[in-house]
Structure formats: structure tokens, C-alpha cells
Amino acid sequence: MENILEIKNLSKKYDDFKLENINLELPKGMIMGLVGENGAGKTTTIRSILNMINVDSGEIKIFGLDTKKHEKEVKEDIGIVLDDSFLSEYLTPKDINKIMKKMYKNWDEKIYFNYIKEFDLPENKISKGFSNGMKMKLKIAVALSHHPKFLILDEPTAGLDPVARNDLLDIFQDFIEDEEHGILVSSHITSDLEHIADYITFINKGEIIFSKDKNELIDNYGIVKCTEDEFKKIDKDDYLMMKKRKYEYDLLVENKSEFKKKYDIDVIDNANIEEIMVMYIKGGK
């Protein structure tokens, strides 16, 4: 399978934070969810992909092309929603069309105004007065209107109500139906990602903890609940993370069924992405 995005050994050091040795692969036709706490490195990773920051080392390829050497070519074909940044709040959706049609060779007014209509956005009002949800919808309309092949979305569902969020997830599902397309989406609303993502990549403190098939994660990972006596019998290598509660221990295990075979413990719950995340962040060994 061809990759739409490939990151090799990406590192970037700041005074108080570093991204270390990030390796990622996203095959075409897939959606990858990037999860992690605020400040874990999701946005820094996205900014590195987009050449906004000067990375210390590493190689990034989109559509098989080096993003540094083929920057413009690559950017013609990606649609981007950034959480905290947009063109201006003093422009109307109509103004934005005037600007964007100069920016992208493939800008499609018709699609853009269709989205504006579909999203119920007023064409002739500046976006300063828009609600957060409306502002996000405007960004998404802009990101989708030049026939992009790859979407990079930084927290696109933040600030949206459940209905709008669902609409949006539908749009992403439609987009990915074309097998040449791909989506990289960061979010801390993990349930959204559980709906749509094929892969989940979990970043913590600037490092990738895992990048896995979502179904594999949900099917295999589990949370074992055991007493202190039971816990003492468990080999350290057989669990990933441990969290001590008042009277019991929670253990995150990579493979529920194997664990069950080895130990005589009945209480193993399925782990969702949020629980896995919390175990990694709050737990220990």
C-alpha cells in the first residue's frame, strides 16, 4: 500500500519541550487520529509536517514527495484546518473566496459556496461575529474547496456542538471514500476519533507511544482490575501500565486474551482510547 504521509526520525528541540524521533506512516485511503494531552506535541508535529518550523532532523514525505523540496507542489493538494489560526476575522466568506482563488490553482468557487450554504454561513458578514462553530465550519469549507487529496486537521471538532460534530465526521467519511485520499486529524475528543479513524497515534511528552490500527487497539488492549495479592504475582513484562487505586490495581495490558490465559484473573475490561491514554499519562510501572 502506498503511503500518503511518511515521517522519518523527526526531531525538534525547544528549551522546555522536545519532539523526539517521530516516525509515522499513513497509507492512502486511511484516517489517522493523533491523540495526546495538550502540549504533548500534536500541533508541533503538524507544524513540522507543514514546514512552519525548522526541524532539527528528519524527513517528511507527502504523496511520496519530500515536503521541503516540493513544498508548493505538495501544498497545492493538501487542505488544512488549524485550531488557532486563520486568514483574518475581518473578511467575509465572499472576500475569502476572492483571496483563495488566487492562492490555489484548483480553487473551486462552486464547491466553496456550496459549503458556505450547507453550513448556513452568511456570505457577506465578517467572521468576527461568528460563533466558534461557525468559524470552524468556515475553515473547513476553505480546506475542502480546492480538491485536496490529503487533509490535515488540527482539533477540527473543538468548539462544535454534537450535531455539527457529527455532520463534520460525515464529511470526512465522504472525503475518505476516494482511496487516493487520506486524513490526519488531531483531537483530544477521543470518541470522535474512535468513530472515524483507522489508525490511532498516541503522542506523549514529544514521543510516539504507539501508532496502531484502531480495531487492533480496541480488540486487544484491556484493563485488568486486580487485588494487591494478585498484582504481586504478575510479571512486570505482562502489563504496560499500572495505576494504583484505593483497594485495587488497574493494569493496562496489550493483549487481553493472552493475559487471561496466563493469569487467573476474571475482571478484564475493554479499554477505549481515552482509557488507554489516561493509563499512559497517569499510570506507572
Next chain:
Amino acid sequence: MKIIEGLMIKDFLNVKSYLKIFMLTLMIFIFFNTQMLTIFFPLCLGMVAISSFNYDELTKANRFILTLPVNKKEIIRARYLYIFIMTLLGFILGFTLTSLIQIVKQDSTFNVMQNLFTSAGASIGMMLLQSFEIPIMYKFGAEKGRIIQSIGIILIMLTISGIATFLIKILNISLVTFLEMLENYIVYIALVIIAILYICSYMLSIKIYKKIEV
């Protein structure tokens, strides 16, 4: 070129709300002191142009812009062109509108050359300022930039007067003769200086912006 156009359109559209305020101010000046318009237009449009940095900062626009198929050099080029065109527009409006209004009002003080020179002077002054302002804005951001810029202006004044004093001293002439000497060439000298400063400023901004992480 299309992309540069797009970026400039963005900056123009951002400030279109200023237009109403401009019209209003124009009315006031027409009734009270038309002559002031020659200076008012270049100064105001020059300053409005610089406010593009503030607009960008409000929504962290530079991050978004860098996701588009543009490179940093084009972003800088678009910004300089925009600021230059706005200031030039200020000069043209300052000169033509003032003259037209004075003709219509049959103002006895009407003097084409005087209008031309005051408008050009104000525009050149504005551009002198901008050539320092723009790299500062890129380096320190619009907010911090304003403070550093005021310190910069004082330093520029001191440097200019320093150079002038130095020239007067080595040429061993009085200030009045010095100014009289300059009078014939002042426009040319100013234009050459501005051109050099603008180009240096542009190259410096590119250098600064390439290093900056937005």
C-alpha cells in the same frame, strides 16, 4: 505572481472598513483646512498599511498562510508591495484631492508645487519610517514591535542629525548654507536614500522571516 496578488488582496480587504472613517475625516478637512490633506493622506494610508501586521497577529494569520502554496519570500514581497502601493496611493490622493478641492473652493492659497512637495515629503518620511518598521515587525511581532519602533525612531533621528552635524563640520559651513546646498537636490537625494533603504529593508525582512517559526 497570482499568490502575491492574493496576499495583497487580503491586506486591502482587511482595511476596507477604514474607508468610512476616511471619508468622514475628508469632509472635516475640506471644511477646515484643506492644505492638511496633503499630509493627512500619505501618513494615514502609510500607517493603515503597517496595521496589516496587527491584523495578521490577531488571528495568527501567518501560520495559516504558510499552509497555502506560498513561500516565505512571496509573503514578504506581497507585504512590501502592499505597503508601498498604499503609501503611493496616499501621495497621489494627498496631492490630487487637495488640489482639486482647492480649485473647486477657489482657494487663494492654492499652489500645485507646494501640494506636490508636501505630499511627496510626507510620503517619503513615511517610507523612511516603514523601511525600519517592517523588519522590526517581523522580528518582534506587531505588539512588541511598536515599542521597539519608537526607540528606533529616536535612534534614527539621532543618527541623521549626527551625520548632518558631521558633514557640516568637515565641510566647515553653517547649517543654513548646508540646507541651501541641499535644497536643489533634496528630492533626488531623498529618493535615492529611500530606494536603498527599502531594498535593504526588504532583504533584511526576508532573512529574518526565514529564521522565524510562526
